Amino acid sequence: MKKLIAVLLSALMLMSMFAGCVADEPAGPGKNPYNLKTVKEGYLTVITSPDYAPYEFYALDKDGNPSLAGFDMALAQYIADYLGLTLEVVPMDFNGIMGEMAAGTADLAIAGLSPDPEREDSMDFSDMYYEGKQAFITTKANASKFTDLASTNKAEYEIAAQTGTIQNELAAQYSPNAQLVNLVKATDIIAELMSGKIDGAYVEWDVAAAYSVNYPDLHIVCEVPYDAEGNVIGVKKGNTDLLKYVNEALNKCVDEGTFAQYVAKALEQAAGDNYQGMLGPDGKPTEAPDEK
Numbered sequence: 001m002k003k004l005i006a007v008l009l010s011a012l013m014l015m016s017m018f019a020g021c022v023a024d025e026p027a028g029p030g031k032n033p034y035n036l037k038t039v040k041e042g043y044l045t046v047i048t049s050p051d052y053a054p055y056e057f058y059a060l061d062k063d064g065n066p067s068l069a070g071f072d073m074a075l076a077q078y079i080a081d082y083l084g085l086t087l088e089v090v091p092m093d094f095n096g097i098m099g100e101m102a103a104g105t106a107d108l109a110i111a112g113l114s115p116d117p118e119r120e121d122s123m124d125f126s127d128m129y130y131e132g133k134q135a136f137i138t139t140k141a142n143a144s145k146f147t148d149l150a151s152t153n154k155a156e157y158e159i160a161a162q163t164g165t166i167q168n169e170l171a172a173q174y175s176p177n178a179q180l181v182n183l184v185k186a187t188d189i190i191a192e193l194m195s196g197k198i199d200g201a202y203v204e205w206d207v208a209a210a211y212s213v214n215y216p217d218l219h220i221v222c223e224v225p226y227d228a229e230g231n232v233i234g235v236k237k238g239n240t241d242l243l244k245y246v247n248e249a250l251n252k253c254v255d256e257g258t259f260a261q262y263v264a265k266a267l268e269q270a271a272g273d274n275y276q277g278m279l280g281p282d283g284k285p286t287e288a289p290d291e292k
């Protein structure tokens with residue numbers, strides 16, 4: 001009898017092991033259950049530009065050690081887990097992202113990307129995962145100069161947008177008479193605004209709001225209308241399998257409410273000690289953390 005129970009028990013154990021294999025949840029990093037072709041086998045190579053809280057940035061621990069944070073980065077990990085691939089994030093300045101996607105050297109670009117139709121030559125777009133909007137910003141000291149978008153359109157103003165972003169199109173559209181300044185990092189835009197070098201700038205609304213927490217002198221003038229509202233993931237052009245499963249993963253993440261938790265956590269971390277931009281060769285921030 002004892003023997004029979006033991007046999008039954010081990011049969012049960014075996015069955016549950018197999019049940020684990022066919023569970024509808026993918027199997028986790030390194031398993032590649034969908035047999036996806038990626039630029040590095042078994043890995044999901046994601047490029048991003050970590051100067052963009054709450055999307056992507058570095059959170060600093062109490063010793064000042066940086067780790068990638070932001071809701072885009074949490075989403076990247078979720079997708080990699082869902083696909084059963086190991087996540088590899090490659091940080092770079094935003095203006096490098098389009099070239100890498102055109103060259104096909106990354107699987108995904110997750111960088112607060114707007115679905116600008118001009119980019120569709122170099123990448124495919126996922127479904128929308130976040131409804132972002134655009135803003136025009138200045139400082140509290142300059143607030144009275146800018147009352148609406150029309151007031152930004154004067155030759156005497158220097159107005160910035162991040163290099164390679166759709167905010168350049170916004171600047172050209174709404175402030176064509178102003179002097180347009182291109183800056184490589186979102187952080188540079190804030191620094192130049194604070195030091196009075198520039199008068200205003202176009203940035204994503206939530207980025208402006210996140211910076212305002214650490215820079216109380218920042219002032220959001222107004223929302224800026226833009227056709228391709230919201231953010232998508234750039235997927236390696238022509239990798240239709242990857243696109244399909246990325247969409248599956250991101251819709252699940254949004255629908256089940258996990259993504260909303262990532263946003264809440266990112267906002268919390270963006271209000272704490274953080275660093276935005278590229279790390280130095282020693283893997284450390286190259287300047288002092290954001291002032292409080």
Ligand code: ARG
Nearest residue numbers: 049052111112113114165166
């Ligand atoms: N949404 C804008 C665009 O796609 C700006 C994105 C900038 N992203 C960043 N991580 N700095 O052009």
